[in-house]
Amino acid sequence: MKRQEISVEKLLGIIEEKDRRIAELEQQVQWFMEQMRLSKRKQFGVSSEQTKIEQINLFNNEEEETHNLAITEQERIEVKAHYRKRTRLTTDKLPEDLPVEVIEHKLPEKECICLECGSELHTMGKETRDELKIIPAKAVIVRHIRHVYSCRNCEETSDHTSIVKADIPEPVIKGSFASPETIAHIATQKFMMGSPLYRQEQEWKQNGIEISRQTMSNWLIKACENWLEPIYEEMKKRLCEHEVLHADETVVQVLKEPGKAAQSKSYMWLYRTSGEAKHQIILYDYQPDRKHIHPEEFLKEFSGYLHADGYSVYYKLPEKITVVGCWAHVRRKFFDAMEALPKEKQAMSNAAKGVAYCDKLFHLEKQFALLCPENRLKEREKQSKPIIDEFYDWIRKLNVLPKTHLGKAVQYAQYQRKYLERYMLNGRLEISNNRAERSIKPFVIGRKNWLFSNTPSGARASAVYYSLVETAKENGLNPFEYLSWIFSQAPNLGKPGYVSTFADFLPGGMKIPAKVFIPQSKRTEPEKYAWEEDE
Incomplete structure (x- = not known):
C-alpha cells in the first residue's frame, strides 16, 4: 500500500508539473502570436492609429453630455434628400499669381472660309485649357567687377597717390565661387527635401556643372561655422527665455566619430517652444550619446515646464524644470x-x-x-x-x-x-508631446535618404541647418529665401544697408524682408496624427 501511495503522489506531482509547463507554454505562444500580429500590422497594415470614441462606452450606457466650448453648435435644418452625380474630389490648384504664357490657336487665313456658302468665318467663341509648365532651375555666373580709382594729377606730380576702391559685398565663403543662393539651394535640397549630396552632384552634372559632393559638404560646414552658429546661439538664448518647452530625441549614425565604431548610435536631441509662443523656435542638438548631461547642459538657463516622453533622463534634470508627461x-x-x-x-x-x-x-x-x-x-x-x-x-x-x-x-x-x-x-x-514628435519627423524622414553623417562636424552642421529650416517653416518663412538672405547679410554685418546684429536674423525680427515670407494663402498647416483629427 505504501508503494502505491508513493507512486500516486509522484504521478500527481508529474501531472501538476506538466500542467504548469503547459500553462507557461500557452503564455509563450500567446506572447509570440501578439508579436506576430503587431509585426504584420507594422509591415503590411496602415500606420494610422485612428479610433472612434464611440467604440467603447465609458459610462455604462449613461447619456454623455459634451459641451463644445470652442464652437457654438449651429441650428440643425432638415433638408429634403437628393441625389447628385459623383465627382472626383481633388485639392490640386494652380496658383493665381503665376505668370501666364498665352498661346492662341487659329485657323490659317485661307481656311477661314465657310464650306457651305463660301463666306468669311468669324470667331464666335474661345475654348481655354490651362497647363502647368515646369522650367528647370537655371544657373548663371555672377561676375563682380570692382573698380579701383586713383588721381591722374597725383600720379604725375606727387610721390603719393591715393587709391579708392568701390564698395563690394563680402562673399559668403572667401576664395570660393559659392554664392548665397547656391549654398541655400544645396541646404534646402538636403535638409528640407531630403536629397543627399550625391544625388545633387548628379543633378549638377546633368546641367554640365562639375561640383563634387565633398565640395558641397565643405561649403555647408564652412557657411554654418561662420554665419549660422552665431544665429543658432541667439535662438538658443531666446528659447530658454520661454516657460514652456518640448523635448525629444532620435538616433543618428556618424561614421568617423572618435572612439566609436561606425555602426554605433549617436543622438539628435530636439528642443522647441510650445503652442503659446508668438514666434516658434525649433533647435536640434547633436550629441554622441543619450546621457542626461546633454539636456541638462542645453537647458541650464531654462526654468519652467518641459514636455517629454517617458525617457528617464528627463527626470534627472534640476528641480527648476518641471517635466510634464x-x-x-x-x-x-x-x-x-x-x-x-x-x-x-x-x-x-x-x-x-x-x-x-x-x-x-x-x-x-x-x-x-x-x-x-x-x-x-x-x-x-x-x-x-x-x-x-x-x-x-x-x-x-x-x-x-x-x-x-x-x-x-x-x-x-x-x-x-x-x-x-x-x-x-x-x-x-x-x-x-506630439508637437516635438512632429518637429523631429523631418529629420527622421531625411535620415532615410542620406542615412548617416560622415563626421561629427557634419552632424553638428546638420543640426544647425535643420534648426533654421524647421524654424523658418514654423514661422511662415521660405527656407530658401531665408537662408539666401542670411548668407548675403551675415558676411556684411554692421555695414550700411545690412543688419547690425545676429539677433536680427531671428524670426520676428523687424528687418526680415517681405520676400522671405510665404504668403498666407500658400502656407500649410503642420501635419497631425490621424487620431488627432476631427471624427
Whole structure:
C-alpha cells in the first residue's frame, strides 16, 4: 500500500508539473502570436492609429453630455434628400499669381472660309485649357567687377597717390565661387527635401556643372561655422527665455566619430517652444550619446515646464524644470496592446477601453483649444480630472500579467502618473508631446535618404541647418529665401544697408524682408496624427 501511495503522489506531482509547463507554454505562444500580429500590422497594415470614441462606452450606457466650448453648435435644418452625380474630389490648384504664357490657336487665313456658302468665318467663341509648365532651375555666373580709382594729377606730380576702391559685398565663403543662393539651394535640397549630396552632384552634372559632393559638404560646414552658429546661439538664448518647452530625441549614425565604431548610435536631441509662443523656435542638438548631461547642459538657463516622453533622463534634470508627461505615449501602448489581439476580441478588450479613456481626454482638449489658459485650466479640473481619476481606478483593479502588452501599458501609465497629471497645473501646458514628435519627423524622414553623417562636424552642421529650416517653416518663412538672405547679410554685418546684429536674423525680427515670407494663402498647416483629427 505504501508503494502505491508513493507512486500516486509522484504521478500527481508529474501531472501538476506538466500542467504548469503547459500553462507557461500557452503564455509563450500567446506572447509570440501578439508579436506576430503587431509585426504584420507594422509591415503590411496602415500606420494610422485612428479610433472612434464611440467604440467603447465609458459610462455604462449613461447619456454623455459634451459641451463644445470652442464652437457654438449651429441650428440643425432638415433638408429634403437628393441625389447628385459623383465627382472626383481633388485639392490640386494652380496658383493665381503665376505668370501666364498665352498661346492662341487659329485657323490659317485661307481656311477661314465657310464650306457651305463660301463666306468669311468669324470667331464666335474661345475654348481655354490651362497647363502647368515646369522650367528647370537655371544657373548663371555672377561676375563682380570692382573698380579701383586713383588721381591722374597725383600720379604725375606727387610721390603719393591715393587709391579708392568701390564698395563690394563680402562673399559668403572667401576664395570660393559659392554664392548665397547656391549654398541655400544645396541646404534646402538636403535638409528640407531630403536629397543627399550625391544625388545633387548628379543633378549638377546633368546641367554640365562639375561640383563634387565633398565640395558641397565643405561649403555647408564652412557657411554654418561662420554665419549660422552665431544665429543658432541667439535662438538658443531666446528659447530658454520661454516657460514652456518640448523635448525629444532620435538616433543618428556618424561614421568617423572618435572612439566609436561606425555602426554605433549617436543622438539628435530636439528642443522647441510650445503652442503659446508668438514666434516658434525649433533647435536640434547633436550629441554622441543619450546621457542626461546633454539636456541638462542645453537647458541650464531654462526654468519652467518641459514636455517629454517617458525617457528617464528627463527626470534627472534640476528641480527648476518641471517635466510634464505625454498622454499620446500612454495611448500608443494601449493601442499596440489592442492591435496585438485577434480582431474579433479587440473591440471589447481592456486595451480598447484604455484607448477610449485617452481618446476622451484628447477630445476634450480639442474643445478647450480656443479658451484662454485660465478658463482651459478650469475646464480641465471640471471635466478632465474626473476621467483621469476614473482611468486610474480602472487600471488599479485590472489583473493583468506584467509581461503582456496590456501589462506593460498599465505599468507605464502607473509609473508615469505624476508626470501625466502635470498638464493640469497650468492652462498653457499641452496634453501630449506630439508637437516635438512632429518637429523631429523631418529629420527622421531625411535620415532615410542620406542615412548617416560622415563626421561629427557634419552632424553638428546638420543640426544647425535643420534648426533654421524647421524654424523658418514654423514661422511662415521660405527656407530658401531665408537662408539666401542670411548668407548675403551675415558676411556684411554692421555695414550700411545690412543688419547690425545676429539677433536680427531671428524670426520676428523687424528687418526680415517681405520676400522671405510665404504668403498666407500658400502656407500649410503642420501635419497631425490621424487620431488627432476631427471624427
